[in-house]
Amino acid sequence: MAGKFQGIDFYDVDGLLSEEERMIRDTIREWVEDRVMPLIGEAYIERRFPTELIPEIAEMGMLGANLPEEYGCAGLNNVAYGLIMQELERGDSGIRSFASVQGALVMYPIHAFGSEEQKREWLPQLAAGTKIGCFGLTEPDYGSNPAGMITTAKKTDDGWVLNGTKMWITNGSMADVAVLWAQTGEIGDTKGIRGFVVPTDTEGFTATDQKGKLSLLASDTSELHLQDVHLPDSALMPETTGIRSPLMCLTQARYGIAWGVLGAAMACFHEARSYAVERVMFDGPIGGKQIQQVRLADMLTQITQGQLLALQLGRLKDAGTMTAQQVSLAKRANVNMACDIAREARRLLGANGILVEYHSMRHMANLESVYTYEGTHDIHSLILGQALTGIAAF
Amino acid sequence: MNITVCLKRVPDTETRVRISDSGTSIDPGGVKFVMSPYDEFAMEAALRMTEASGEGEVVALTLGDTTSQETLRSALAIGADRAVLLNGEVTMDGLATARALASELGEADVPLILFGMKAADDDQQQVGPMVATLMGRPCATGVSSFELTDGTVVCDREVEGGTERVELPLPAVITVTKGEFEPRYASLKGIMAAKRKPLEEKEAQISPARITVEKLEYPPARAEGRIVGEGPDAVPELVRLLREEANAL
Ligand SMILES: Cc1cc2nc3c(=O)[nH]c(=O)nc-3n(C[C@H](O)[C@H](O)[C@H](O)COP(=O)(O)OP(=O)(O)OC[C@H]3O[C@@H](n4cnc5c(N)ncnc54)[C@H](O)[C@@H]3O)c2cc1C
Ligand SMILES: Cc1cc2nc3c(=O)[nH]c(=O)nc-3n(C[C@H](O)[C@H](O)[C@H](O)COP(=O)(O)OP(=O)(O)OC[C@H]3O[C@@H](n4cnc5c(N)ncnc54)[C@H](O)[C@@H]3O)c2cc1C
Numbered sequence: 009m010a011g012k013f014q015g016i017d018f019y020d021v022d023g024l025l026s027e028e029e030r031m032i033r034d035t036i037r038e039w040v041e042d043r044v045m046p047l048i049g050e051a052y053i054e055r056r057f058p059t060e061l062i063p064e065i066a067e068m069g070m071l072g073a074n075l076p077e078e079y080g081c082a083g084l085n086n087v088a089y090g091l092i093m094q095e096l097e098r099g100d101s102g103i104r105s106f107a108s109v110q111g112a113l114v115m116y117p118i119h120a121f122g123s124e125e126q127k128r129e130w131l132p133q134l135a136a137g138t139k140i141g142c143f144g145l146t147e148p149d150y151g152s153n154p155a156g157m158i159t160t161a162k163k164t165d166d167g168w169v170l171n172g173t174k175m176w177i178t179n180g181s182m183a184d185v186a187v188l189w190a191q192t193g194e195i196g197d198t199k200g201i202r203g204f205v206v207p208t209d210t211e212g213f214t215a216t217d218q219k220g221k222l223s224l225l226a227s228d229t230s231e232l233h234l235q236d237v238h239l240p241d242s243a244l245m246p247e248t249t250g251i252r253s254p255l256m257c258l259t260q261a262r263y264g265i266a267w268g269v270l271g272a273a274m275a276c277f278h279e280a281r282s283y284a285v286e287r288v289m290f291d292g293p294i295g296g297k298q299i300q301q302v303r304l305a306d307m308l309t310q311i312t313q314g315q316l317l318a319l320q321l322g323r324l325k326d327a328g329t330m331t332a333q334q335v336s337l338a339k340r341a342n343v344n345m346a347c348d349i350a351r352e353a354r355r356l357l358g359a360n361g362i363l364v365e366y367h368s369m370r371h372m373a374n375l376e377s378v379y380t381y382e383g384t385h386d387i388h389s390l391i392l393g394q395a396l397t398g399i400a401a402f
Numbered sequence: 403m404n405i406t407v408c409l410k411r412v413p414d415t416e417t418r419v420r421i422s423d424s425g426t427s428i429d430p431g432g433v434k435f436v437m438s439p440y441d442e443f444a445m446e447a448a449l450r451m452t453e454a455s456g457e458g459e460v461v462a463l464t465l466g467d468t469t470s471q472e473t474l475r476s477a478l479a480i481g482a483d484r485a486v487l488l489n490g491e492v493t494m495d496g497l498a499t500a501r502a503l504a505s506e507l508g509e510a511d512v513p514l515i516l517f518g519m520k521a522a523d524d525d526q527q528q529v530g531p532m533v534a535t536l537m538g539r540p541c542a543t544g545v546s547s548f549e550l551t552d553g554t555v556v557c558d559r560e561v562e563g564g565t566e567r568v569e570l571p572l573p574a575v576i577t578v579t580k581g582e583f584e585p586r587y588a589s590l591k592g593i594m595a596a597k598r599k600p601l602e603e604k605e606a607q608i609s610p611a612r613i614t615v616e617k618l619e620y621p622p623a624r625a626e627g628r629i630v631g632e633g634p635d636a637v638p639e640l641v642r643l644l645r646e647e648a649n650a651l
Contacts, residue, residue: 011416011418014414014417027472031475031476031593032593035590035593038587064587067589068587068589069591070590073590082591082594083591084594
């Protein structure tokens with residue numbers, strides 16, 4: 009088996025990080041090594057998210073780590089936040105997904121669009137991991153086109169009533185609170201889409217586990233059913249202003265993914281390299297064969313490119329100048345890179361590569377979900393295409 | 403109670419080290435350096451003591467070059483209140499290191515000084531007891547747990563086949579082994595707070611080393627394994643080899 013993971017840094021990217029950023033990265037790396045690696049293979053084949061990790065994830069401050077200290081968060085810069093995502097996904101995309109959803113898709117919208125009351129009530133508990141959140145945007149017939157959603161929120165005298173179905177919702181069954189997006193106006197009215205903070209024990213709210221997955225097995229993916237869910241006025245996030253609002257959340261989460269998948273890619277490369285030098289076939293280690301050297305060289309090149317891409321994106325985000333299109337480019341490029349590396353690593357491992365004792369195939373299968381969620385690869389191509397030509401091709 | 407923890411920057415125990423061209427030191431290139439694991443136990447012990455009593459400060463002290471700042475920052479990140487770096491060369495001469503530390507510690511007069519039982523790089527187990535000797539303090543080594551009572555410290559030591567309980571009057575020096583001191587992870591807030599905590603640098607009072615390294619060598623390559631047979635039939639042969647060749651039985 010591969011030795012201890014110590015990161016991949018062919019271009020002294022570490023030299024571009026501050027001492028704190030490195031220390032944060034190393035601390036999470038150590039934690040993943042000690043806590044995630046020993047249990048992740050088993051959790052994966054048992055198809056369960058390892059909830060036993062939540063208290064320590066929270067205690068260390070990993071949830072909503074780039075949100076301000078005033079609400080119980082760690083107040084880190086975005087590069088440090090990205091490095092945390094990288095290390096978590098080195099363990100498993102399911103662990104990173106959990107943290108992404110809680111931080112970027114639940115805590116972020118409450119912080120950005122919520123009332124002061126909603127922030128005070130939910131953010132400290134979400135940061136402490138005593139409450140778990142989920143984000144319900146996608147519907148069975150509205151995936152890539154969430155603006156067309158048919159989940160409705162109708163105004164009543166003293167609040168709102170929600171009806172509809174949300175699908176593919178990460179953390180859905182274990183959540184205590186859901187950030188739900190619904191149409192308050194005519195179907196298709198992009199300005200009518202508003203967000204609600206909904207405790208999952210509200211009458212009419214049910215969640216069912218998505219059966220039959222072959223990817224992201226160590227993650228809770230669920231369907232949410234909303235049948236006459238009555239909510240007080242205070243459940244509405246007052247600053248939500250249409251489809252733009254959930255898309256802003258997705259920009260946050262996609263940013264984390266652009267970093268996270270680097271971790272998955274590094275894990276696969278690390279495994280492949282160690283295997284290549286140890287596995288003897290014919291007259292020597294397979295790492296001594298040109299085919300495998302090309303494979304490894306390609307992997308290293310792509311990881312190095314991806315690192316620099318993510319880091320500069322983080323510096324732009326910290327400077328406040330990052331655009332959604334730049335995030336699309338990084339999500340698209342880095343996820344695609346990680347998918348390729350995971351598959352090549354699996355192949356290099358021969359038959360062992362299909363086993364759960366090794367990590368590459370687990371990452372390979374996971375990354376297919378990551379390729380699809382948070383805007384499919386194709387949709388990011390179209391976002392960039394629109395930015396380049398001024399013509400929308402959706 | 404105020405506690406000083408002396409710690410050392412060492413290569414990560416998981417790193418594969420290379421001997422440098424000089425043949426007398428390791429090549430630091432590509433090596434990740436960390437706080438020596440035994441020092442982490444000592445730090446954990448100190449933090450638990452001050453947290454439980456709600457008073458006193460924990461100071462991290464090291465002898466080293468400026469790269470040791472990073473190690474001190476990690477001590478501050480997990481909870482030390484302040485840190486002191488004695489700028490000076492670390493050699494194989496434990497007494498030279500002990501003198502430098504003792505001259506600094508002598509000024510501060512803290513009631514309890516903790517060390518890791520040994521440094522994970524040179525394994526010498528010298529510095530803690532030498533500092534105690536230089537300062538004229540009692541010293542317990544290899545302590546797996548301890549308790550402070552009025553004016554004394556009661557220590558459990560791991561000894562062959564059991565534990566030994568000893569009592570020392572304060573001020574005292576203790577070297578710590580893992581025992582119950584599983585070190586904590588730094589929290590992200592702790593890491594951010596670390597840069598705001600004081601880290602003082604001073605020139606070390608260091609005497610020339612009287613022990614020098616002649617040469618370093620890699621351990622001999624392990625001989626290839628041998629299969630002596632399969633199933634229960636192989637047992638007699640295996641036992642014979644273990645007894646006669648390996649002298650393991
Ligand atoms: C494991 C997992 C977890 C998820 N977690 C969440 C969550 O927590 N919250 C949430 O709201 N959603 C979540 N999702 C949903 C995810 O965001 C959607 O699956 C995604 O947006 C794609 O939607 P879809 O599956 O309906 O595919 P579709 O939109 O039906 O797309 C099918 C295919 O058509 C392509 N396509 C679509 N439109 C176009 C076009 N105009 N031109 C060219 N090609 C097009 C797509 O690229 C894709 O290849 C999750 C999904 C998965 C798999
Ligand atoms: C599900 C499954 C079922 C199977 N069923 C059977 C079965 O019924 N009967 C049976 O006999 N076997 C079976 N196999 C074994 C299968 O044929 C071997 O796994 C395959 O031959 C590869 O051998 P390996 O796994 O030892 O990989 P290795 O030979 O160790 O190869 C590892 C990697 O190195 C590459 N490589 C190897 N040699 C070189 C070289 N000289 N130059 C460059 N690259 C090289 C390979 O392409 C691969 O990428 C099965 C395997 C699987 C996964």
